[in-house]
Amino acid sequence: NAGVTQTPKFRILKIGQSMTLQCTQDMNHNYMYWYRQDPGMGLKLIYYSVGAGITDKGEVPNGYNVSRSTTEDFPLRLELAAPSQTSVYFCASSWTEAFFGQGTRLTVV
């Protein structure tokens, strides 16, 4: 039982490049989330999903896209990366308790 697996752990992108952050959970949780955490700040919700085929925007969705084609996977897509997207990204899944991935430290230069 791996829990929530998030990849990559680190990435450096150039301005304008695109990438996908992968998130997979093996607990059959319906609820999955993507957050970003800027230095010294709290977690802000980017997108969330309450089940396969259903996604919704959080507080800071601009510049990001998600899909949820299966219960297990919830990838986060960054199109046209900008320096403002430099942050640590966390994926989480939940049914009763919440479980988090290890985080992705993304730097856009």
Next chain:
Amino acid sequence: KNEVEQSPQNLTAQEGEFITINCSYSVGISALHWLQQHPGGGIVSLFMLSSGKKKHGRLIATINIQEKHSSLHITASHPRDSAVYICAVRTGNEKLTFGTGTRLTIIP
């Protein structure tokens, strides 16, 4: 105003002290989570509450639904308890919204 407010933002205490961290929220919730984030960045779930009180080892979490308030207590605090403690609320549409966290430092 944030939907979830935590206090204090920072807390420094001596080893052995009793610690209280507070969380107030302004929306209707189905559950409240307390989480711990260590300096390395990993986040782990401590408690999920929908009513009453839960205890795990030296940690106790309480919630008062009428007052929209929860507290996390740590008894006999230890330097290894140093971390950021985060309150998160689950609303009816299953969104998890986080407070900004309380940075706890326990001095030996």
